[in-house]
Amino acid sequence: MEQEYTDMQVTAWGGMQEMKRIIDKTGINKKLQSLGLPEGKSNNKISASDTIESFWVSIWIGCFRFSHTAVVRLDEVLRQIFGWERVPSATTYGRFFKKFTPSMNHDIFIELYSWFFEQLQFDNYTLDVDSSVITRHGEQEGAKKGYNPTKRGRNSHHPLFAFVNDIKMVANCWNRSGNTNSSNNCIHFLEETFSILKNKKIGLFRADSGFCSESILKFIEDKTTAYVMSCKLYANLQSTIYGITNWQPIGMGIWITEITFKQGGWSKARRIIVIKQLEEVRHKTTGKKLTSLFKQADLDKEKVYKTRYHAFVTNQTLPAIEIWEQYKRRGDAENRIKELKEDFGVQGFCMDSFCATETAMRFVMIAYNLMSLFRLLTLQKQPSPTLATLRFNCFAVGSWIENKVLKMSVPLKRRQ
Structure with a gap:
C-alpha cells in the first residue's frame, strides 16, 4: 500500500475532551491560578496553570518521562481542546518544578488538597496510610540505599501515601529519602493529612505493622478516631x-x-x-x-x-472477625500504589532536586484524583477500570477540529 503525508491537524486523543470537561466543572484551573504558583518572568512565558494542566494530560495519555511529553507539545488539536497558548517542553517542566521550595510545597498542597476534598459531598472516610519503594537509577538528591525488596542495594526513594479508600483517591503524599523506615516522620505527615481533611470525618484509620508505634497509636487515639x-x-x-x-x-x-x-x-x-x-x-x-x-x-x-x-x-469494640474483615480491605492501598506506578508514571518524573521530584509527584496525585473523579461520575456502580483500560477504550479517539467542532472518528457501536 502506498503512503502519503498530510498537514491536516489530527489527534489520537480526542477522548481527552472528557477530561477537559472535568477540569472545567471542578474549577481546579481557577484554583491553581489563585495559589500563587511560581510564574516565569519572560514575555514568552507559559502560565503555571497551563504548565500543570498539560503535565496532567501528558500523564493521562501515557507519558512516563518528561521526554515523552513532546507527544503533547506536537499535538495541535489537544492544544486547542484545552485552550493552551503553548505547551511546555521537557526542560520547561523541569525548570518549573525546580522553582518550588519545601515551604511553598507545604502551603500550596495543603490548600489545593483541602479545596479538592471540600468540593466532595462524601464524608466519613476510611484513611489508609502506606509507603512504597521507588528505585532510582542515578545519584539524585535523597536517593539512598535502604530497604528495597526488588532491587537490593540500589538507591531509592521511600514515599509515604495517605489514601481515602472509599472513593479511591489520594489525600496526601510525601517523598522521602530511601534510607528511612516506614514510620519515619509519619507524625508530621499525619498532622498535615488531618489538616487537609479538617472538615471531613475520618471514621477509620488503617496501617500496616511498619506504622504500629506508640507515637502513632497515641496520635490517632488523641483524635478519637477508630483504628x-x-x-x-x-x-x-x-x-x-x-x-x-x-x-x-x-x-x-x-x-x-x-x-x-x-x-x-x-x-x-x-x-x-x-x-x-x-x-x-x-x-x-x-x-x-x-x-x-x-x-x-x-x-x-x-x-x-x-x-x-x-x-x-x-481501639474498637466490634467483634473480632469484623476487625479482621476491616483490615483485609486495607489491601486496596497496594492496588492504588501499583496503579500510580504502572499507569501514572509516579516513578518516572524524577529530577536531581529532591524538592522538584516531590513537587512533580504531588501533582501526579492530583492527576490521579481527577481521573478517580471521572471514573466515579461516569462509571458509577460499574467495575472501576484502570487508567490503561480507559486510555484505550475512552480517550484514544482519532479526532480533528473543523469549524470549531471536534470531529471524533468513532463507530456507532462504540459511541455509548
Missing part, C-alpha cells in the same frame, strides 16, 4: 500467642481470638486480634511463624513450623 493496625510480632507477643488455647474456628484451617496485651514501648495495654492459619490447609496463606521460639526444645512443632499468625491492634 486497626497490624502488629509487629516481637518475641514477647509471639510467646503470649503460643500460649493461647481459646481459639475460635472461622473457616477451614483458620482460627481467631483476642487478647489484651502491652507491647514493648507502649504506654498501656491494648486490644489485639490474632489470626491463626494452617499452611497445609490454606496453601497461599501469609503471616509470620513463631520464629523467635524455635530454640526451645519442648515446642509444639505444628504450632511453630506449620502455622502462620497475624495480629492487629485496635
